[in-house]
Amino acid sequence: MTEIYNFCAGPAMLPKPVMQRAQAEFLNWNNTGCSVMELSHRGAEFMQLASGAEADLRELLSIPDNYKVLFCHGGGRGQFSAVALNFLGAGKTADYVVTGSWSKSAVSEAKKFGDIRVIDAVTEHEGNKKVVPSEQWNINKDAAYVHYCPNETVDGIEIFDIPETGDIPLVADMSSTILSRPIDISKFGLIYAGAQKNIGPSGLTIVIVRGDLIGKQQIATPVILDYKVTADNSSMFNTPPTYAWYLASLVFQWLKQLGGVEAMAKINQEKAQCLYNYVDDSDFYYNKIAVENRSTMNVPFYLSNEALNSEFLAQAKTAGLLALKGHRMVGGMRASIYNAMPIDGVNALVNFMKKFAREHS
Ligand SMILES: *Cc1c(COP(=O)(O)O)cnc(C)c1O
Numbered sequence: 321m322t323e324i325y326n327f328c329a330g331p332a333m334l335p336k337p338v339m340q341r342a343q344a345e346f347l348n349w350n351n352t353g354c355s356v357m358e359l360s361h362r363g364a365e366f367m368q369l370a371s372g373a374e375a376d377l378r379e380l381l382s383i384p385d386n387y388k389v390l391f392c393h394g395g396g397r398g399q400f401s402a403v404a405l406n407f408l409g410a411g412k413t414a415d416y417v418v419t420g421s422w423s424k425s426a427v428s429e430a431k432k433f434g435d436i437r438v439i440d441a442v443t444e445h446e447g448n449k450k451v452v453p454s455e456q457w458n459i460n461k462d463a464a465y466v467h468y469c470p471n472e473t474v475d476g477i478e479i480f481d482i483p484e485t486g487d488i489p490l491v492a493d494m495s496s497t498i499l500s501r502p503i504d505i506s507k508f509g510l511i512y513a514g515a516q517k518n519i520g521p522s523g524l525t526i527v528i529v530r531g532d533l534i535g536k537q538q539i540a541t542p543v544i545l546d547y548k549v550t551a552d553n554s555s556m557f558n559t560p561p562t563y564a565w566y567l568a569s570l571v572f573q574w575l576k577q578l579g580g581v582e583a584m585a586k587i588n589q590e591k592a593q594c595l596y597n598y599v600d601d602s603d604f605y606y607n608k609i610a611v612e613n614r615s616t617m618n619v620p621f622y623l624s625n626e627a628l629n630s631e632f633l634a635q636a637k638t639a640g641l642l643a644l645k646g647h648r649m650v651g652g653m654r655a656s657i658y659n660a661m662p663i664d665g666v667n668a669l670v671n672f673m674k675k676f677a678r679e680h681s
Contacts, residue, residue, distance in 0.1 A: 325642065342570060379576070384506055418438055418439065469656055504526075523563075
């Protein structure tokens with residue numbers, strides 16, 4: 321059988337060793353005679369798994385002790401509401417930096433809960449996009465926080481430098497970049513990420529939040545979006561997504577074995593370079609993002625002859641290369657190459673692209 325490589329933006333592929341281990345222990349986890357998904361989240365066995373996962377994530381990202389790690393429901397979009405509900409007190413305002421489709425969606429949701437000021441930070445010239453350097457963002461000194469999205473999954477735009485916001489807490493939607501490279505957590509007030517790109521399956525959302533920022537939630541904050549309640553109850557105020565939490569714990573162990581986030585970042589760079597280099601060298605394909613803002617995780621590209629799009633996708637699928645269609649808002653193609661995508665998958669894609677270009681030039 322042809323090896324299948326799944327380039328889906330999310331839910332995305334998971335590391336094969338993780339899936340194999342989950343399969344092996346599916347019916348009898350840890351000698352309990354049960355599947356891990358059948359166990360009480362408050363039982364000793366699951367509690368141990370839960371705290372082990374947190375410890376591994378803390379180690380992988382060097383999370384300082386004054387930060388809480390929360391295992392939540394509700395995905396990235398749940399956090400669009402939660403951030404505003406927890407951080408935007410009465411009469412407060414927040415700055416939202418817009419660099420693409422997800423940061424824009426975050427604005428629409430946050431506007432329901434408070435006064436949101438938008439900073440448009442992408443310039444477009446003849447279809448080519450570039451992020452305005454963060455020193456020019458003109459942040460409001462009275463903002464309760466600044467929200468941005470370091471990796472725009474749909475647009476393929478990444479911001480590599482961490483914006484300097486002084487005393488104003490920096491909030492980042494890292495759904496599609498967390499664990500892809502080292503980050504200095506201490507520069508952030510809060511980081512959130514839906515799991516289904518780089519952490520595990522959908523259904524779990526990770527929040528990393530500086531302890532002193534918790535406890536200022538609006539009165540009407542739903543209890544399951546309340547950071548204080550979640551933190552005080554070790555993310556078990558209601559039933560957490562236990563199976564997703566378990567799979568995330570296996571992903572963290574896999575990453576540690578591989579050499580951690582530094583080692584992963586090297587592999588990710590190699591994968592992205594391989595793909596961007598080929599796209600740049602070829603007249604058949606092109607990418608519209610400024611080199612310094614090109615995402616390492618989500619690589620959008622276009623065929624110069626768009627009439628060939630559906631044939632490209634059909635042939636790619638036959639070759640075992642799945643889910644390469646770009647998001648409907650931007651069109652073209654997109655290869656999502658998260659941590660779980662091996663370099664072999666990227667090589668297979670580039671070889672297919674070369675062959676397709678030869679046969680259609
Ligand atoms: C996928 C994604 C989201 C949305 O996540 P859901 O879990 O579907 O709510 C939000 N932000 C970014 C950057 C994403 O990539």
